[in-house]
Amino acid sequence: MTRETAPAPVNLRDFEPAARARLDPAHYDYFAGGAQDEITVAANEAAFRRHTLVPRILRGQGAPRLEVTVLGESASMPILLAPTAFHRLAHPDAERATARAAAEAGVIMIAAMLSTVTIEQIAACGAKLWFQLYIQPDLDFTASLVRRAEDAGCRALVVTADSPALGRNERGDRNRFHDLPPGIHCANMEEEGKVRQVVLSPDISWRHVDWLKETTSLPIVLKGVLHPEDARLAVEHGVDGLIVSNHGGRQLDTVPASLDRLPLVAEAVGGTVPLLLDGGVRRGTDVVKALALGAAAAAIGRPALWGLAVAGQAGVERVLELLRNELANALTLCGAASPADVTDGLLGGVAWK
Numbered sequence: 001m002t003r004e005t006a007p008a009p010v011n012l013r014d015f016e017p018a019a020r021a022r023l024d025p026a027h028y029d030y031f032a033g034g035a036q037d038e039i040t041v042a043a044n045e046a047a048f049r050r051h052t053l054v055p056r057i058l059r060g061q062g063a064p065r066l067e068v069t070v071l072g073e074s075a076s077m078p079i080l081l082a083p084t085a086f087h088r089l090a091h092p093d094a095e096r097a098t099a100r101a102a103a104e105a106g107v108i109m110i111a112a113m114l115s116t117v118t119i120e121q122i123a124a125c126g127a128k129l130w131f132q133l134y135i136q137p138d139l140d141f142t143a144s145l146v147r148r149a150e151d152a153g154c155r156a157l158v159v160t161a162d163s164p165a166l167g168r169n170e171r172g173d174r175n176r177f178h179d180l181p182p183g184i185h186c187a188n189m190e191e192e193g194k195v196r197q198v199v200l201s202p203d204i205s206w207r208h209v210d211w212l213k214e215t216t217s218l219p220i221v222l223k224g225v226l227h228p229e230d231a232r233l234a235v236e237h238g239v240d241g242l243i244v245s246n247h248g249g250r251q252l253d254t255v256p257a258s259l260d261r262l263p264l265v266a267e268a269v270g271g272t273v274p275l276l277l278d279g280g281v282r283r284g285t286d287v288v289k290a291l292a293l294g295a296a297a298a299a300i301g302r303p304a305l306w307g308l309a310v311a312g313q314a315g316v317e318r319v320l321e322l323l324r325n326e327l328a329n330a331l332t333l334c335g336a337a338s339p340a341d342v343t344d345g346l347l348g349g350v351a352w353k
């Protein structure tokens with residue numbers, strides 16, 4: 001009897017159906033889904049499709065170098081792992097597998113506060129780490145998390161600012177998926193044998209950012225910036241970097257694609273702080289477009305989860321390898337020697353809707 005096997009994924013998008021075939025349907029929906037009609041989820045990828053690239057020719061640059069330094073941290077390419085919660089739903093090795101893949105690939109992993117193994121366990125896997133924080137109204141507890149992230153060797157704090165409440169995920173409602181399964185919990189929230197409830201609080205404000213600046217000497221990166229006025233305020237409040245992001249379309253639906261907000265935010269900050277972008281990055285050409293519109297690097301969320309679900313550490317490594325190869329190819333075809341060589345001169349405008 002011949003056994004049919006699915007063809008191996010050749011690009012990031014191929015990983016999604018492969019992951020779906022392995023995941024509990026409710027967990028797949030949690031990873032894939034977005035808020036309400038998922039208009040923003042679709043918009044994120046569509047924005048990359050609309051932008052065109054106009055390559056330069058005969059530049060004789062040789063193979064591109066991909067290394068970058070972001071906030072003093074070197075990385076093998078301008079791609080980070082965006083923070084995503086609950087990796088244990090995708091694979092038993094959970095965030096450890098993701099961190100080992102990041103270490104192997106030499107990329108920065110933004111470890112989610114809502115990880116299913118502790119930040120100390122993630123740090124033991126050797127990746128360059130930043131720590132993503134949902135500021136909790138209990139500031140003593142928040143400060144204790146910050147101390148733990150510092151002690152574990154995290155080199156920046158990523159404060160998620162787009163979540164004064166949880167977005168409305170109707171797939172979760174349909175699946176009645178509102179709690180983690182038994183045996184899986186937010187490991188960083190455990191205290192004296194009990195797991196603290198996570199609070200996404202509408203009371204969080206710039207005051208808390210000021211407080212955090214007093215509390216830590218780590219660079220602070222604000223995640224979820226879309227409005228140029230907020231970008232200006234962030235710089236005024238001494239924030240060290242911004243992530244232009246709509247949380248993968250999971251918070252407020254009908255928000256524009258993050259790529260479409262990047263030029264406005266870039267103009268507002270005028271090069272004072274580095275910008276990162278996430279949302280819909282699936283191709284090497286997407287990364288080039290993000291760089292051309294003002295980002296220092298781009299981050300991927302769901303594709304890493306799909307890789308994790310398909311083959312644990314090896315799956316995440318493969319996702320990163322495919323994206324690295326595509327980025328190198330795209331830069332070569334653009335006549336660009338490095339990420340720094342990418343300017344808006346490579347953009348041909350928005351050619352189709």
Ligand SMILES: Cc1cc2nc3c(=O)[nH]c(=O)nc-3n(C[C@H](O)[C@H](O)[C@H](O)COP(=O)(O)O)c2cc1C
Nearest residue numbers: 031082083084085160247248278279280300301302
């Ligand atoms: C399953 C899932 C969980 C996420 N969890 C978090 C989180 O805990 N904290 C956070 O700041 N962002 C979280 N995000 C948002 C990602 O950091 C990122 O903004 C988004 O996934 C990027 O879009 P992409 O998935 O299209 O690459 C999550 C996204 C997904 C898909």
Ligand SMILES: CCCCC(=O)C(=O)O
Nearest residue numbers: 085114166198200247250
């Ligand atoms: C309370 C869970 C929030 C995790 C998250 O940020 C997401 O699923 O997008």
